[in-house]
Amino acid sequence: MALKFHNTLTRSLVPFTPLTAGKVHLYTCGPTVYNRVHIGNLRTFVWEDVLCRALRYLGFETVQVMNLTDIDDKTIRGAIQEGITLKEFTARHVETFFEDLATLNVSPAAHYPRATDHIPEMVEIVKKLTERGHTYESDGSIWFRIASFPSYGKLARVDLSSMQRGARVADDEYEKEDVRDFAVWKGWKEGEPESATWTTELGKGRPGWHLECSAMSMKYLGETLDIHTGAVDNIFPHHENEIAQSEGATGKEFVRYWLHAEHLIVDGEKMAKSKGNFFTVPDLLSRGHSPRAIRYLFLSVPYRQKLNFTFESLAAAASAVARLESLDLRLGERARSTGASAIEDGVEAKISSFQNEFREGLEDDLNTAAALGALFSFVREANADLESGQLSPAGAAAFQRALRGADSVLGVLPKAEAGLLDSEIQAKIDLRQAARKRRDFAAADAIRDELAALGITLEDTPAGVRWRRKS
RNA sequence: GGCGACGUACCCAAGUGGCUAAGGGAAGGCUCUGCAAAAGCCUGAUUCGCCGGUUCGAAUCCGGCCGUCGCCUCCA
Numbered sequence: 219m220a221l222k223f224h225n226t227l228t229r230s231l232v233p234f235t236p237l238t239a240g241k242v243h244l245y246t247c248g249p250t251v252y253n254r255v256h257i258g259n260l261r262t263f264v265w266e267d268v269l270c271r272a273l274r275y276l277g278f279e280t281v282q283v284m285n286l287t288d289i290d291d292k293t294i295r296g297a298i299q300e301g302i303t304l305k306e307f308t309a310r311h312v313e314t315f316f317e318d319l320a321t322l323n324v325s326p327a328a329h330y331p332r333a334t335d336h337i338p339e340m341v342e343i344v345k346k347l348t349e350r351g352h353t354y355e356s357d358g359s360i361w362f363r364i365a366s367f368p369s370y371g372k373l374a375r376v377d378l379s380s381m382q383r384g385a386r387v388a389d390d391e392y393e394k395e396d397v398r399d400f401a402v403w404k405g406w407k408e409g410e411p412e413s414a415t416w417t418t419e420l421g422k423g424r425p426g427w428h429l430e431c432s433a434m435s436m437k438y439l440g441e442t443l444d445i446h447t448g449a450v451d452n453i454f455p456h457h458e459n460e461i462a463q464s465e466g467a468t469g470k471e472f473v474r475y476w477l478h479a480e481h482l483i484v485d486g487e488k489m490a491k492s493k494g495n496f497f498t499v500p501d502l503l504s505r506g507h508s509p510r511a512i513r514y515l516f517l518s519v520p521y522r523q524k525l526n527f528t529f530e531s532l533a534a535a536a537s538a539v540a541r542l543e544s545l546d547l548r549l550g551e552r553a554r555s556t557g558a559s560a561i562e563d564g565v566e567a568k569i570s571s572f573q574n575e576f577r578e579g580l581e582d583d584l585n586t587a588a589a590l591g592a593l594f595s596f597v598r599e600a601n602a603d604l605e606s607g608q609l610s611p612a613g614a615a616a617f618q619r620a621l622r623g624a625d626s627v628l629g630v631l632p633k634a635e636a637g638l639l640d641s642e643i644q645a646k647i648d649l650r651q652a653a654r655k656r657r658d659f660a661a662a663d664a665i666r667d668e669l670a671a672l673g674i675t676l677e678d679t680p681a682g683v684r685w686r687r688k689s
Numbered sequence: 690g691g692c693g694a695c696g697u698a699c700c701c702a703a704g705u706g707g708c709u710a711a712g713g714g715a716a717g718g719c720u721c722u723g724c725a726a727a728a729g730c731c732u733g734a735u736u737c738g739c740c741g742g743u744u745c746g747a748a749u750c751c752g753g754c755c756g757u758c759g760c761c762u763c764c765a
Contacts, residue, residue: 247765255765262765291763375692376761400762427763449765450694456763480694481765486757488764518701518713524694524758531701534714541713544727579703587703591712598712598729605729659723666725677726684727 221276221581223445224522226453226476227373231583234475236444241279244270245435245473246327247448247456248284251311252292255318257497257512257527258482258489262449264513265479265521265584267324269447271627272580282327283438286312289333290427294414303413305334318499321509323629329438333430340425340433341418344402346467356394358405360420364398367462373476374454400459401426428459432472436464446473450480479521485528502532511536514630517586538594539630543686545597546621546631548604551681552614565603565613569620572596576624586628593624643674647683650676 221234236242246266270280288308297307347353352366364370406422464472484495515535519525579589600617603609625631650665666676677684
């Protein structure tokens, strides 16, 4: 089986081949930095991370670009409200955004361009659009004339006949030729702060929404991208308008594969601050939930399905992650023990059948649920071999490599070993072992409880005491 | 109103015409254990929202109904 993706452009599953063999250029729509991102946003960002990791696992090189939209109505409003400059306002939210990505173990993209650093590039696009007759001026702003772009609507499949030419929308302060025309350059208006205003060949004002994505994606990835992603709400108007602007300016196909993630909902409802079901990563961490469980929960539902976030499923995810972590620990122990050095035949067969199934899951439009199914069948087999006592250290090491290979896509195992054994912890463990030896179980349990309170879990195993930190 | 998605066990979820309907979690039993923890084994949908239809055969295709949800200009 070969890699396939669901392309929003055709609404069908299609084989994927990048423009340049072996190398994928992808643009993953990033945040507008006006608040702390919520778990719904992060579902999309984690999916985009897994997409990139999966592409690399499948042997592609990736160049990922994620924009930071730091100029729009919401960021301006926020800056005005707080009485600070636009840059000061957005810098805060950029910072917490990267914090949340790091918490959820998202691998960094190659570039995180900011809209405000690319004003000249945006101006260039507007000029090109104007040369090609795609724009007009009205009320000091420059608009994209949809009537000049016949294939407008091809992504969102909007019905153009519902457009009313020459209509003026009651609550719209601009005079447009067509209600669906959109601004590529917004003329300065009374009250807009200096920090959010640029004086360019186009006049005094600021770029329209959508334009930053066209400018920055093409700057870093070329005029035709392999993949462009976002959540479903971006299909219209954002991505539709990006196509119009970009293709209008270059005359070339803008994006070959459009991928869109479904939304996350909470308890079956759209997340909303007013409903009290609105969560951020710090919210969940303060309730004692693990970032790795959050990440696992996101992966357990394929990206084109709505993900119903509940605390029950978050707890289930935590258990599943703990099981993976436990296997990794046990395999590591066995791998370091002494014994036969050759890998037994059965081990290789189990690994390759697991890897095939895992890969097939990923290749099937990033079906992470199917991939996880394959992983846990493998977990069962590895545990059974471990339990039998027959698994060689080399076999255990091979199993562990396979497990960690899969985790290079999933990213739910703990980061590399936490350095040296904490000598204090080891001293407590030794004390407890002494107490157990003299059958003073009350003292032994007291020590275990004491460590548990510090987030250290002990497990007595035939091979000795195993301990780990609660993540 | 227009467009679209979804409805599989207690919860999450794979599965898109044909082997015994993946996998995870929770639950119960057993093994191991001082007790825990971890791990293993076993148990668990004659059934895929409901009703019809097509077919030798459908969770999978078609029609209707019921239910849930989303988008329709700045929400990922």
